[in-house]
Amino acid sequence: MGGELARRQVVGDFDYKQYYVFLNPSQSNKSISSGSFKNTAGAIKMTAFGSLSSENWQLYYQGGRYFIRNYDYDGDMQLGLTVDSRSEPKLMKRSGALGQQWTLAKSLDGKGYTVTNGLLGNGTYLALSGMNLVPAMQPSNAGAVWDIQINLSAGSPRSGSTMLTDVADFEVAPVSSTSSPAPSTTPTSTLSSSTSSTSVNGAQSTIAPPPPSSSLSTGAIAGIACAGAAVVIMLAILVWFFLKRRRDEKTKRAARVTMLHEAPGATKVVYAHIAEANSEPMLFEAQHKNYGAQAYELDGAGASTGASRVDEKGRIVKGAIWPQSHG
Numbered sequence: 001m002g003g004e005l006a007r008r009q010v011v012g013d014f015d016y017k018q019y020y021v022f023l024n025p026s027q028s029n030k031s032i033s034s035g036s037f038k039n040t041a042g043a044i045k046m047t048a049f050g051s052l053s054s055e056n057w058q059l060y061y062q063g064g065r066y067f068i069r070n071y072d073y074d075g076d077m078q079l080g081l082t083v084d085s086r087s088e089p090k091l092m093k094r095s096g097a098l099g100q101q102w103t104l105a106k107s108l109d110g111k112g113y114t115v116t117n118g119l120l121g122n123g124t125y126l127a128l129s130g131m132n133l134v135p136a137m138q139p140s141n142a143g144a145v146w147d148i149q150i151n152l153s154a155g156s157p158r159s160g161s162t163m164l165t166d167v168a169d170f171e172v173a174p175v176s177s178t179s180s181p182a183p184s185t186t187p188t189s190t191l192s193s194s195t196s197s198t199s200v201n202g203a204q205s206t207i208a209p210p211p212p213s214s215s216l217s218t219g220a221i222a223g224i225a226c227a228g229a230a231v232v233i234m235l236a237i238l239v240w241f242f243l244k245r246r247r248d249e250k251t252k253r254a255a256r257v258t259m260l261h262e263a264p265g266a267t268k269v270v271y272a273h274i275a276e277a278n279s280e281p282m283l284f285e286a287q288h289k290n291y292g293a294q295a296y297e298l299d300g301a302g303a304s305t306g307a308s309r310v311d312e313k314g315r316i317v318k319g320a321i322w323p324q325s326h327g
């Protein structure tokens with residue numbers, strides 16, 4: 001009794017000591033049955049609700065799955081699929097094969113249950129398509145919500161019958177269909193330590209973390225570009241100031257005339273000018289006492305050029321030249 005109570009707590013909504021009927025909103029007033037007096041050889045279809053005893057089904061929980069048994073066929077037959085017949089379930093000789101293992105899960109809208117098979121996985125549902133009266137497996141969940149109701153009028157399975165016993169040779173689903181993917185030998189970003197060890201089929205393999213990436217981030221590239229632009233702008237400004245200062249110096253030197261006066265009686269006049277562009281100033285000296293005399297200024301080749309003269313009061317008068325000859 002204790003074992004039976006524990007099983008009822010595990011199965012939740014379904015009691016293996018009761019019978020249930022499968023109704024579908026797409027076919028009102030019809031339920032799944034298996035004919036009358038085993039005349040369908042185990043095939044199922046939708047028939048008028050309440051008309052046949054074979055519309056009553058036991059949901060027997062074992063190993064996390066349900067075995068679905070019929071009122072007429074007792075515990076020797078179970079609803080299932082085979083590798084060769086994966087579409088339309090039918091009653092077949094009892095076994096623990098995956099094709100006879102079912103999962104009943106509450107639908108998302110809470111209005112019923114979805115029914116999936118262990119052979120096909122949880123992505124294929126027992127459903128009714130359109131006006132079809134034969135339940136079949138399909139990848140769509142349209143018509144796949146079943147209203148599973150208890151039928152108290154059907155009574156309970158007989159005590160001591162195979163309806164109340166576990167199935168031998170319960171087949172466990174392959175690990176690959178329910179477990180997480182096998183570990184990859186390619187390092188991923190989820191590794192947090194310097195190395196990671198993964199055991200595969202008893203063999204130990206070491207996975208090294210990926211080497212640091214040599215590529216620069218977008219932020220670093222943008223920073224370098226900005227710094228480079230700033231350097232170019234600064235260099236351009238410095239060159240501009242240098243050229244401007246050099247041009248100003250040339251202008252000042254070309255316009256500058258320096259005069260030095262000595263003691264009375266011997267006036268020394270020093271003339272400075274740029275004879276040619278980009279050359280040093282040429283200096284010319286003249287000592288004279290006759291301020292009114294004509295004066296010449298000689299360039300680098302000895303040719304006379306127009307200059308200024310100094311009058312008796314020491315003022316500069318433009319247009320005078322030094323005497324061309326002094327006999």
